[in-house]
Amino acid sequence: MNNPDLSTGLGPIELKNPVLTASGTAGYGLELRPFFDIAELGGIVTKAVTPEPRVGNPPPRLWETSCGLLNSIGLENVGLAAFLKDILPLLQKINTRVIVNVAGRTEDEYLEVVRGLNGNEGIAGLEINISCPNVKQGGIAFGTDPVMAAALIKKVRAATDYPLIAKLPPNVTDIVIIAERVMEAGADVVSLINTLKGLAVDVNTRKPCLATITGGLSGPAIKPVALRMVHEVYQALKIPILGGGGIMTADDALEFIICGAGAVSVGTAIFRDPKAPLNIAQGIKSYLAKNNIGGIRNLIGSIDLS
Numbered sequence: 666m667n668n669p670d671l672s673t674g675l676g677p678i679e680l681k682n683p684v685l686t687a688s689g690t691a692g693y694g695l696e697l698r699p700f701f702d703i704a705e706l707g708g709i710v711t712k713a714v715t716p717e718p719r720v721g722n723p724p725p726r727l728w729e730t731s732c733g734l735l736n737s738i739g740l741e742n743v744g745l746a747a748f749l750k751d752i753l754p755l756l757q758k759i760n761t762r763v764i765v766n767v768a769g770r771t772e773d774e775y776l777e778v779v780r781g782l783n784g785n786e787g788i789a790g791l792e793i794n795i796s797c798p799n800v801k802q803g804g805i806a807f808g809t810d811p812v813m814a815a816a817l818i819k820k821v822r823a824a825t826d827y828p829l830i831a832k833l834p835p836n837v838t839d840i841v842i843i844a845e846r847v848m849e850a851g852a853d854v855v856s857l858i859n860t861l862k863g864l865a866v867d868v869n870t871r872k873p874c875l876a877t878i879t880g881g882l883s884g885p886a887i888k889p890v891a892l893r894m895v896h897e898v899y900q901a902l903k904i905p906i907l908g909g910g911g912i913m914t915a916d917d918a919l920e921f922i923i924c925g926a927g928a929v930s931v932g933t934a935i936f937r938d939p940k941a942p943l944n945i946a947q948g949i950k951s952y953l954a955k956n957n958i959g960g961i962r963n964l965i966g967s968i969d970l971s
């Protein structure tokens with residue numbers, strides 16, 4: 666098979682190939698332009714957008730661990746108005762899918778961003794980051810409670826016609842319940858997984874390595890957990906999944922696709938090699954060609970459990 670078909674879909678979102686950047690790991694995507702033509706990617710997921718500009722958490726807020734990265738960037742971003750004025754017009758000129766990651770501290774903040782994004786060209790979908798703490802409910806993350814997660818997605822669904830991707834936190838006992846509830850509430854796709862809560866300590870000072878004490882763990886350390894969650898959700902619900910967590914190579918990405926992901930997001934790998942998403946897309950193509958597989962869609966959820 667000389668020219669396998671890399672095109673795929675995430676519910677209503679059509680993609681020319683299955684590789685996207687993961688939110689927050691390549692700024693607004695534009696930061697990768699010096700390294701390669703980002704139109705080669707299936708899509709870009711932007712850094713979170715909140716109603717107002719935010720400076721994020723104090724440093725240190727990135728800490729390398731064995732096989733992973735702890736971060737507590739917080740939601741540093743330029744805010745909705747600057748995103749619409751300065752960034753979206755640049756993204757609109759690039760021939761790839763742009764998915765805007767949306768965050769907030771209250772339901773109203775999410776809704777403000779979603780309404781502000783409405784009516785703009787060049788947005789293929791919204792990724793709703795429901796890992797954020799709900800300040801009106803004592804700081805518990807929206808996405809760790811099925812009722813709170815569904816209530817938020819239902820309101821967002823009513824506020825926009827854009828395709829909705831609910832990005833779920835993995836710090837839960839049963840990911841399938843949360844995935845099921847957000848789909849019932851109107852999400853088109855689930856994104857699995859966000860970072861796992863972690864901690865690192867400096868033994869000389871006995872202080873936590875991050876200023877916020879705990880942070881989100883990403884990178885190869887979390888891949889088996891992410892893969893297990895994609896597998897569980899796909900087997901139970903057969904819904905469109907954007908899979909990710911620790912993808913460094915084409916084989917990593919293929920594992921997610923075989924477990925049921927319709928597309929994948931690449932994050933921490935970009936810190937090691939900014940061209941990683943492009944290399945992964947090319948590696949997937951070579952795998953399909955070598956194994957005589959006509960297209961990526963033939964591979965989605967094809968795990969052999971016999």
Ligand SMILES: Cc1cc2nc3c(=O)[nH]c(=O)nc-3n(C[C@H](O)[C@H](O)[C@H](O)COP(=O)(O)O)c2cc1C
Nearest residue numbers: 687688689713736794858859883884910911932933
């Ligand atoms: C520095 C950094 C910033 C991140 N910022 C966001 C964010 O703004 N919104 C979000 O939904 N996820 C954010 N994430 C999570 C990633 O999008 C991704 O889900 C997670 O890192 C797992 O994938 P990876 O192991 O490939 O990095 C961030 C991750 C990192 C490392």
